[in-house]
Amino acid sequence: MRKLSGDVSEILGQQKGLGERMETLEERIAAFETKKPAGGGGDPAPVGVLYDYRILEHVRQYNIKDTGGHEAEMSSVRRCLALRDLPEIRTRYHTGTGNRKVQYSYRVVPEGPAGESEWVPVEFRTNKGAGADFSAILSLPQPILIGESFELRHEIEMVDSFSSHNEWVSMVVEYPTEKLNLNVFLPPSRTIQGARREISEGASQSFDKRRLVPQKVPGEDRIAMRWEEINPITGRTYTIYWDW
Known part of the structure; x- marks a missing residue:
């Protein structure tokens, strides 16, 4: 039981870390989007294209x-x-x-x-x-x-x-x-x-x-x-x- 509890705690910790990184990523992307000039001067990613x-x-x-x-x-x-x-x-x-x-x-x-x-x-x-x-x-x-x-x-x-x-x-x-x-x-x-x-x-x-x-x-x-x-x-x- 102690081993199972430790494994669950480790998984929860990993999920928390991933969630924090996702929040950081969303905040950065939102910040970059606000820098784009008005009037369509930006470069929207093609629909369906995923970038690394x-x-x-x-x-x-x-x-x-x-x-x-x-x-x-x-x-x-x-x-x-x-x-x-x-x-x-x-x-x-x-x-x-x-x-x-x-x-x-x-x-x-x-x-x-x-x-x-x-x-x-x-x-x-x-x-x-x-x-x-x-x-x-x-x-x-x-x-x-x-x-x-x-x-x-x-x-x-x-x-x-x-x-x-x-x-x-x-x-x-x-x-x-x-x-x-x-x-x-x-x-x-x-x-x-x-x-x-x-x-x-x-x-x-x-x-x-x-x-x-x-x-x-x-x-x-x-x-x-x-x-x-x-x-x-x-x-x-x-x-x-x-x-x-």
């Missing part, structure tokens, strides 16, 4: 180190909210031209003023999706629990990836996202022409094409092209093009 997590902010930057485009780095950091318990994380695998070295890492964002956690490198495997899409499936040392905030970092060392006359970088919005930032840093010794940004959906539909003006980075010997988008639309691709 929601991206609160996605910052991706490319640092092209030489005028020939032979050496470059990409760093992508996503701050996310878990919508279910995550024993592993699935994300879009970043393909492209040239040789590359890829690394993923993550960290849980603690509640309150506890400071930042250390980045934890993780192993991953790739999975072929529809068309030319690939997914990276990240193995976690311990699950991320529903309602927890976490950051996912994706780093690539690139060789000969930006060596042509016409170049571009892009971000595919694969999960509901509050904000994205796409930044490209280039050496100042090569002239940038025709810099522009556009949004696309599907193989041929593109729209919202706008000119970008490269800016000198204060205090640094490089120039930047920057794009910030609030409430980008899930499933669309956000691309920066330039000639040099």
